Amino acid sequence: MATTTPARGAYTPPPGGTGTASKRHSTWRSRLWRFDDKASPYAYIAPFFLIFGAFGLYPLLYTGWIALHRVEMTGLDQSEWVGFDNFAKILQDSEFWTAVANTFVIGVISTVPQLLVALGLAHLLNYKLRASTFWRTVILTPYATSVATAALVFALVFRADGGLLNWVLHFFGAGNTDWGNGEWTSKIAISVIVIWRWTGYNALIYLAAMQAVPTDLYEAASIDGASRWQQFRKVTIPALRPTILFTIVISTIGSMQLFGEPLLLQGGTLGSVGGSEHQYETLSIYLFNYGWKLGHLGPAAAVAWAMLVLLLLIALINWIVGRIMRKSAA
């Protein structure tokens, strides 16, 4: 289909028309043009902001309102002002801090290996390969799987009795491990699900960034006698720094919201409290349990806000680290 591209440049009034009436008309027209010019971009982005306002901002503010009230699931029409009591309640709750610690631990042991493996995979995929599109599609398939499916399949893998992993391990002489029940084994199991789902996605992002690195840099490096490994460290990694920072931010946000995997690893009542001793309870699970299972929406909303604050803190740290890194690189 042929399209005509409008010529770019400032609007020039049409020639002729020197009469007063036409002049007045043309000023009115040009004002309208100018208004249109200034206003229409806002109109274009308005749908997003309208929808964001209704489904993003309003719930956010409403959650803040609930966090300051006593609201019960059994009577949503009644609320009672309690100030910051809900926040005090969750901050004094040892389970909250368990959830914070779990969220960070699972976040670290899932994000770090995930990004390292993704970087390696991207490097391999960046070589000239037969059927490269096929490989790229393959590594993205886990990402296209729904959390529920992935978690259910892995729940079978990690089952204590007759699980696939225990079956494999018993050839190496290992006894039956109840993965979901252990303090560390449960966290590892959840991390494995996360890593499995997200490695391919991050690898593709890295791959895209790698292909944008100018080839002459590599040529120059190899003329200088740099090995593949040195090229990877001295050329690829520095060029990928902004991308790496981006994936870290995205993965951090993702791990703060970790919910489906821990909920479904053991499932049922245990899943909704994050294990019998809360050994894999994340903040999202804690929020869900407080609001939906126990029916106290006030503290649940307070948890949501606490999560926001934690995310902002992490963003701040990220930003500072990024600055320091840029400075030291310069």
Next chain:
Amino acid sequence: MRITRTGGGRGRRAAALTTTVLTASALLLTGCSSDDGDSDASDSNGNITLKLADFGQFGYKEAGLFEQYHKLHPNITVKEETTAEEQQYYPKFLQQLNSNSGLGDVTGIEVGRIKEIVDTQAGKFADLSKTINVSDWVSWKEKQATAKDGTVIGAGTDIGPMSLCYRKDLFQKAGLPTDREAVAKAISGGWEDYLKLGEQYKAKAPSGTYFMDSASAMYNAVVSSSAQQYYDADGKPVYKDSQAVKQGWDLAAETASKKLSAGLPQFGVPWQTALRKGQIASMVCPAWMAAQISTYSGDAYKGKWDISRAPGTTAANWGGSFLAVPKGGKHVKEATELVKWLTAPEQQAAVFKAVGVFPSNKGAYELASVKSAKLPYFSDAPIGEIYADEAKSIPEAVLGAKDGVIKDTISNQINNMETRGTSPDKAWKAATESVDKALG
């Protein structure tokens, strides 16, 4: 960036803008509108569909009652919407009550939740006492569903009088009595006797088998056989000082330390597996549990199970549900009629025959199909007789709003004592912290 306009652009742009605004507002509107689905469907011939929302196994479908009702009332079709786990069902049900959308015309309510509903939501349900003769039910069942102003919001479906299910063959191998009368006699002194039997069993237990499935189930039986449980009559939670809770907890701790149980939370996959492998020798057994056992144990253990009276002199009630009719529905009258029919003696007897949940309607106990019922899977145990007998000795329990949550939380900690070796003190502390949080 400035962009030069070309002639026809304006009209198109305006159109595009209008479209986006319209789409956006359409999205907003649909987001807010309530979607009642097709449950209120009623066509020109006056045909209506009633939605019955429930959980677990109410047994109506299995007993063929919906078809039978459709034959009696050709213009009414009943559609059942079942959530497998009650713990998933209840929060959703509350949300639907709050937003008054998506509710069933008839909704199931579990006994652990009925108090909360009666206390906080009674106004949203139709009063059934005008159409249904509520004194037909066992008396405590009726009281549980009666609100302060005397309206009855739930019709009793089943009750869960508790007996003891046990494996005759395993008991014999371990040198325990096997006859149901003899077993009942051995444990007639109460739960301590039951644990003593457990110690005897453990001494000579066939390898890989356990005396009971889970200490939390036994704990629940102990608490449920007492009149005072988690709350006092004024609706104040007193679980920390409750005699029944203390007794149940101590027995559970003893079970855990003596390793008399398999430590499997009931109904989970590992629990089902243990039943399938025939590793469980005994289990506290509300009427509806028999169906679970025969389902999961399978044909291999047919005739090897038996049922005796539960320990002690007062029986426990575990479970049982209600059917309620939300006022906001479009067919309240028809729904009430359906509830009346479903909870009548004949229908309760039919459900008892189909899936083994025990009638709450006293009228059903006199029907031959209940009175002389025997379970072939359980060595022809006369369940009609046993459970009707137990039902008479169930105390009139004081229910509380958060009974269900308290029971689940404490059960979870009992399981920690069994499987993780958590000390009773630490487990109790964790339990009280969680329970107090749930109470708010």
